[in-house]
Each structure stands twice: as C-alpha cells, then as structure tokens.
Amino acid sequence: MLKNPFVTGRNKTVYIYVGLVIVLLLFPLVVSSTFYIHILILSFIYVIAAGSLRLISTSGQISMGHAGFMGIGAYVSIYLSKFLGVSPWISMAIAALITLIIALIVGIPFARLRGIYFTMITLFFGLGALSIEQLFSDYTGGYSGIAGIPALFSTDSKIPYYYFFLILVTVCLIIMFRLEHSRIGQTWKAVAQSYSVASSIGINELQQRVLVFAIGCAFAGLAGAGLAHYSLVLSQSNFNLLASMYLIVYVLVGGIASFAGPIIGTAILVMIPEMSRSLKDYVPLLFAAIMLIVLFTMPKGLAGLPAQVKGWFHRKNKGNTPKEVINNAS
C-alpha cells in the first residue's frame, strides 16, 4: 500500500514532541526557579506567535506585521476584561476571534499583493496598528504602558500559568501541525511554489492566501492576549516593528522549512533578552550576529541540523541529480 503524501501517517517525530511535552510537564517539579519558569512561559507564548508566522510563510507570504496582530489581540482582550469586566478567559477567546476577522478583512486586499509587496503592506499595517492604539491611549496606555490587566489566576505563583500556557501551546501546535500536514497545508505549499500552476488546477489561490493569513493572525492575537494576561503590565513596545522582526528571526534561526523551526528558534532566542538587563540594549545586534552565524553554517536553521549532520555521513539523502533520476528509471 502506497503512502499518500497528503495524509499524515505515524511519524517518528511525534514521539519527540510527546517526550518534550512530558519533560515540560515534569519540569516545575524538579526546577523551582521562578526565573526559568518565567522564561518558559514566555517561550510558550512566543512559540504560538512564531509558529503561526511560519504557518503563513508556508503559502509563500512573509508577514512583517505579526506583532501588530499580537497587539490587536492583546488590546482587545485588555479592553474587554479591564474596562468591560469580561472574564479574561472569555476575552482571550474573543480577542483571537476579532483578530481573525480583522485579518480576514485586511487580508483580502493584502493577498492581492505578492512577495515583497505583501511584506511591505503588512509592515505598514503593523506600524498603523501602533498609531491607532496610540490614539486610544486611554485604553491601551500607549508607550507608557498599561497596568492592572486582569489576571487569569488569582495567585502570585507562576505555576498555574506555566501549565495553562503549556496546554495552550500544545493545542495550538497540534492544530498547526494538522493543518500543515494535510491537503490544506499542501495546497498552501502548492500556492507558494507557483500561483499560476495552482490556479490552473482549480485552486483559488487568493482565497487560500487570505485563509492562511487569517488563521495565522488569529493565533498571533491569541498569543498577544495571553501575553497581556500573563504580564499584567504591558506597553506598545511589545508589539512594535522590532517585535515583528524578532518573530521572523525566531523562525529563520530555527528553520523556516521545518515545523520544529519556530519552536527551537523561540526557545533559544526568547531567553537572551531576559538573561540580563544590561544585555537588553544589544539584543538587535546579538540577534543579527546569531542569524548570520546560523544561516551561514546551517542554511536550514537549527531544526535542519540533524539532517545536515546525517548528510555529512551519507552523501545521498534527498534529491537525486537528473542523471541519477534517469539511471534509476531505466
């Protein structure tokens, strides 16, 4: 029985993910340092954002305004919970939904632009979102920040947050994995490779690119809302252009071609600015250096490293030369 490339079968990597989740479940029992718990919670939140950014990229679209959508999610949730008294649990879900709707609305004109033009318009959307949030600074706090955001748990301990965000990131990643490893995701990948061929086989490539953009942005909105209700204090600088850039760096360093890329990239890079306050000003420089080193030595990012190491020992791995193709065929 031949394996259909569009139906996910049992995959060895699934066991790695299950193992990772088990380790993370046990982690707070072994390590009691609040600092590490804090970093992991931040990683969980940013993995959702970076993972969804990569999901959008599978359709060939690179968004530079992803943090802008995180901001929309965050401020919608803050407005609902702090000013309207909605429970933060419900406001987070509504925030994701509203981000989805906004992304659908702006996605329709955006998706008509391709490549660098799409990237530029998302960049300006991110900047525009900041200005609009600034206009409503009574509710958003603008750059000076807003405090007193309703908390998810009425406790000072970070442990409940840790488990909540662990479950949330797991569920989000399962959804993204299912989307990608099915005909839905393969259709997005087809669109990325050639939109003319895609439309010649009946794919409404415009609709598909709007769809993936909206789904990805909904995850970003959820991550932003989660960040708000975890941090409790938030300023617009969390969602500025630099924040969008960092998300791209997480994805690229981890490896944009693999599902594990944003997970690995985020886990490593999120901790750098948190490590030391004095380092904080040099983060862009550090990230640039890391990105250069990684992309020069590991073109497929950190996630591509195992395959790369394997490749050093077995030359033939994936992809034959045309000559080999002919020889194999005859």
Added chain:
Amino acid sequence: MLLDVKGLSKHFGGLQAVNQVDMSINSGQIVGLIGPNGAGKTTIFNLLTGFIKPTSGKVFFNDNEITAKSPHIIAARGIGRTFQLTPLFTEFTTLQNVVASYYLHPKSGFLDIFFNTPRYLRNETYAMEQSIEILKLVGLSKVKDELARNLPHGYQKMLGIARALAVKPKLLLLDEPLGGLNTDEITFTLDILVKLRKQGITVLIIEHNMQILGYCDHVVAINFGQKICDGSAEEVRKNPEVIKAYLGEQHAA
C-alpha cells in the same frame, strides 16, 4: 461545440497581441494552434484560461460563457492546461505534483480534511490511485518519488501534462508539449495524445513542430495576432498565407 471563441482581442497598450480571433472546437478533436514566434498563441491560451482578461470578445465553453472568469473557475469548468516553460510544483515529488492537482475532483471540505474523516481518506485514496494511473499513462511511475525540479526536461514536460489531466479536463490545452524533446520523447508524447482522444478528451495544442499537423483534426493558424487560416491539416499546409508566415514571401507562390 465544446469551445467557441468569438472576436477575441487583447491589446497591450498599442500592441494588438490578439486581434478578432474566431475559433471553434468540437468535442473529441485534436486541434492545432500554429503560428510563428510572437504570433499570439500563448496569449490566446492565457485568455482562454483566464490568466489575462481580453480587451473584447467572448469565450463560450459547453455553451456557458467563461470570458474573463478567474483561472480556478475555468479549471473547475473542465479546462486543463500546461505551461510552455513547464512550471511545476518544483519542491514536490512527481507523485505529489499529481496528487496535489486532484484538488477539484474529489474536493474535500476544510473540516473533513482537518479531522481526517473517512470521507477525506476515501477521497485521498482515490486521488492517489488515479495519480498512479496517470503517471503510468505518461510513463513517469518509475520516478514518482523524485523531486520535480530534479527531473530531466522531457520528464518535466510529461509531468505538466499529467498534472493538467488531474483536473479531469474536457478540454486540455497544451502549450508546446514537444518543445525541447528528443525524437523518442516526441513519438511517446504523440502516442499519449492519441490515447487521450480515445478517452474522449479534446485537445488544443500549440506547437512549432510540424509533425503535430499529422495528428490534428483541425488546425488554426495565426500570425500577428490574427487568424490567417482555419481548416484541415492539409488545407493549412497548402495555404499561401501560412507558407508566407513561416517561410517568407518568395515561397508563397
């Protein structure tokens, strides 16, 4: 009448790429569209398949107007096409290229796909079996797991046809399927055309290679965006306008 084109025109600025072309294709035919380089053949293909919108004129397919509809809608109506420069899904394998092209028939719903329902799995099994059949037909089943970008040119051309067949076209538009092929590959491709016609697929084919004339039931010749001749292969071959277009004035006696 399967395809009926009336007064199709496309102007790019001052350039009349296609000018008042009328053309009709009956079911079950192989129709050739010939003409020198730059005559507007590929532009006509792009107009028929909605990749560019005509300046004026109408296109009817199965008596329904498809003028200026989007490419994916025209594909859904039953027109498959290949591209001259063989764009494929280069990062997919041969098999993935064809399976991916089974997007319309059967079409699975978003939730069916997401939840891996039995209906989706049934659809995918069907797409898979059909893809293997198509790959056997075009002789690519041995290279089904190779990445499309690693295939030799001739194989890529065949894969282009295989992909277009996955749309289950009533009308198949082939843009220079023989371009850059060697003699064996040309014979093989021509055989496939005959097999496709037997399966009831109508084929409209752009070609420079005059070998194709022997396989066409009907030929349309164009030059400078205008139709210069329309008839059987024999008529077109003898037509002075065609000879002039291909060989120059002095041969057109």
